[in-house]
Amino acid sequence: MMYKVVIGLEVHCELKTKSKNFSSAPNEFTMTPNIHVSPVDLGLPGILPVVNEEACRKALKTAMALHCTNPDEIVFDRKNYFYPDLPKGYQITQVTKPMGIHGYLDILVHGERKRIFIHQLHLEEDTASLEHASTFSLIDYNRSGVPLIEIVTEPCIESAEEAVQFLEDLRDVFLFCEVSEAKSNYGQMRCDVNISLMKEGQKELGTKVEMKNINAFNAVKTAIEYEIQRQSEILDRGEKVIQETRRIDEDGKTYSMREKVDAIDYKYFIEPNIPKIPLSKEYLDAIRKEIPMLKLERFERYQEEYGLSEYDAGVLSADKKISDYFNTVIENSEDVSLALNFVTTSVLSTLNKLNITIDEFPVKATSIAELVNRVSLKKISFDHGKKILYKAIEEKKDPIDLINEQHLEQINDEEKLLTIINNVMNEHPEQVRQYVEDGNTFVYNFFVGQVMKTTNRQANPNISLQMIKEELERRKQNERK
Amino acid sequence: MDYKHSTIEQLNEAICTGKVKSEELFNEAMHLIEQYQEDYNAFVTIISKYKKYGQKDTLISGIPYALKDNISTSGILTTASSNILKDYIPVYDATIYKKLKQAGAVLVGKTTLDELAMGGTGTTAHTGIVRNPYDKQRLIGGSSAGSAAAVSLGIVPFAIGSDTGDSIRKPASFGGIVGFKPTYGRISRYGLFAFASSLDHIGCFTRNVRDAAIVTDILKGNDPNDMTTLPDEEVCYLDHLNDDIKGRKLFYIKEICEEKIYQDSDENVKKTIETFHQTVEKLKEAGFEVDEVSINKELLNAIYPTYMIISCAEATSNNANLTGIQFGPRQDGQDINEIMFRARTIGFSELIKRRFVLGSYILQKENQEKLFKNACRVRRMIVDKMNDLFKEYDGLILPASGTIAPEFTHTSKSEKLDPKATVLENHMAIANFGGFPSITLPMYYYKGLPVGINLTGRPREDKDVLNMAQKIEDVLQIKNKVAGDYDV
Structure with missing residues (x-):
């Protein structure tokens, strides 16, 4: 029964x-x-x-x-x-x-x-x-x-x-x-x-x-x-x-x-x-003010306000300190999905890999947010951002300091890029000739590589490629005149 | 010098001017203890070795004193005069013991009390009965029996006691000395073996009001270890003893002091009441206003049962730590209940067990409303009535007892009292109900045996109570008396 x-x-x-x-x-x-x-x-x-x-x-x-x-x-x-x-x-x-x-x-x-x-x-x-x-x-x-x-x-x-x-x-x-x-x-x-x-x-x-x-x-x-x-x-x-x-x-x-x-x-x-x-x-009011948002509220808010999946919301609300960390990143980031990606794939996986708590995690939440913002403003590439983050974790440094120290910020300035591209092309006349005379487009990637190498990978590769195409075409036209 | 009759200030001056050394006073006290211990049994433990700590510039520095044996003294046996604690050596100091050490006073011994401070006769200690210094066939009263006897005998100029119903002020009356318990919370209870926490007070015995002020000035003060202590006050009681009392208003209770109530009572009760009224007249001449006030007789009759109900209930709980597990006489047994049961069976006298059974009964779920909570309500009514009267009056005066100290043969252990005299003999518990400052001082001698007068004042106004008591002492002219000054 x-x-x-x-x-x-x-x-x-x-x-x-x-x-x-x-x-x-x-x-x-x-x-x-x-x-x-x-x-x-x-x-x-x-x-x-x-x-x-x-x-x-x-x-x-x-x-x-x-x-x-x-x-x-x-x-x-x-x-x-x-x-x-x-x-x-x-x-x-x-x-x-x-x-x-x-x-x-x-x-x-x-x-x-x-x-x-x-x-x-x-x-x-x-x-x-x-x-x-x-x-x-x-x-x-x-x-x-x-x-x-x-x-x-x-x-x-x-x-x-x-x-x-x-x-x-x-x-x-x-x-x-x-x-x-x-x-x-x-x-x-x-x-x-x-x-x-x-x-x-x-x-x-x-x-x-x-x-x-x-x-x-x-x-x-x-x-x-x-x-x-x-x-x-x-x-x-x-x-x-x-x-x-x-x-x-x-x-x-x-x-x-x-x-x-x-x-x-x-x-x-x-x-x-x-x-x-x-x-x-x-x-009593002073005590009441100290009460943080509890797990269930956070879990629901992550899904409703930030559109997180149930799984991600669960993972991020399970631990108060991780959730607080994530909240700080989110509140200071322009792009929620990018911030979520950085926290779940990079921060949480690092905690698991190194078996440390969020308190022991070497990078501040506000720095992650700053990094996310530079990626979303395309000041650095996504891949680059991740690389900087891992380097920061490894060296226990602030990622923004790393960017500043190593001048790692992306070069998007076209005037600057043009000077660099012209220098590279002047150094490699044979590859320029291959395009101008033979129409060989394989040299595009060669020049992009050279630009990246010269700029210590700071040049914006997409803009560089576009400008390289234009510059080569310009030189071809000049040759014909 | 005449050690036995000296005041604290006289002893202090003698020490300061080099006329006498502190150690000589100690030896004098030891000599007196040896002389009197067998007959009067005032002490449980005698500190045979002179040891002085603390400051040199206090009035009590270098002066011998005694502590009731229910006050925790680290390294010194503290028995509460009970078999269950007969070998108990505390590991910490009571706040007042610390204060007295720091002030440089010299402890000569721990005094006998009624077992666990429960009782008013001084006859229930595990080490035997305490006798009245004025007449060995009579009791001194309790529970602070040994402390009262030690001061009355002249062994020490002051001694510390505790007071839950009248345990300082009643033996002070029978011993012809001053007994003062200030407002509840004025003196820390940390380290006082609890009897009934809401009624327990610490206080002192001295041979004059001035000395009571001196000792209380040392003992008083807020203590972070006792949440019920009052905030500190910036006042020295000694400085205000001789303030003008003109216009101070006192009252006494008609239902306790009317001569016709005692028509069939003993001669000495009649004499006490008569002397009390004569005293009232003298106080009026001295500048006090004194009124007779009528209080509902039923309320007064409720004082004693109310006291018994509340104190037994709290005592049962307070003494539940005495099981022989952490300390005390560990007994063998089949299980843990039997171990504790046996320790408590051999550890307590019949009287104590009776009170614990009462207390337990009073607190039982089915009785609590009718007994315990009603007693708490009656207590509130009595306190409210008193506070009402204190709006108009500065103090209540009454005889501290009707009779002289009873003979041992007249007291059985059944704690029964002459019903007519119940209120007269038990009214001082009013001051414990309300935490009022209350002092007993000698009023007169009946055939050479002392009877005291009691003054109870407004809560927190310890200064004024001492001030008024000083005036009463000046009027009555009885002070610094030691047993033996009169021949019985």
């Missing part, structure tokens, strides 16, 4: 900040345990939290990018429970007034827009990390207190594919807004999946099963697919799905961790050590 799948996600993402959410210890990934730790992160008696403004800004910014409503003031709450990775015995989080509520993120599934609704986004602190050995466990407090945002979706995701697409697009929001590096292999982005199945036409949601702390996106996919299969089989047999928390193992199967009879009572109350922080409209 086919069932309707209902999935809700709770996504945790560590924010990139200099220090932790409530202490001055550094917020940096390291393999050495327990070095980024202050008394606050250890929950020692007498410690007090100090709110990290940068973390608040980034949480608010992400909430805005997800079209959430922001609160009028920042309030933190305590979530009370005992666990060895929680040194204070409570986690500082947000329940009363989350950084954002009622938002959404549009994703593309098979080319169709689907709106994933966000229930809320809140800022909290990460726990310490535990490492379990056979007879003992170790605690690493480096992660304790790292700023963490949690994004809770409404139960509106209907397939594993949608879930993964949402996670990928959500990660792009983090990356485009520059709030996190969102590396799932470092555990910077983690996800809990709530999944239930219901019969077609049924109104009530089925029994919810929760899967906790999945790092890799493909593991999310595997886990959801496995759960759909497992729950379908249970329902097909006419049995009931048990409300429980399950973990996913490396074999891609999920295993029961604990049955959830009643939800845990976290005894939330407002954190008394942090005064409420009012948020002014000016403050």
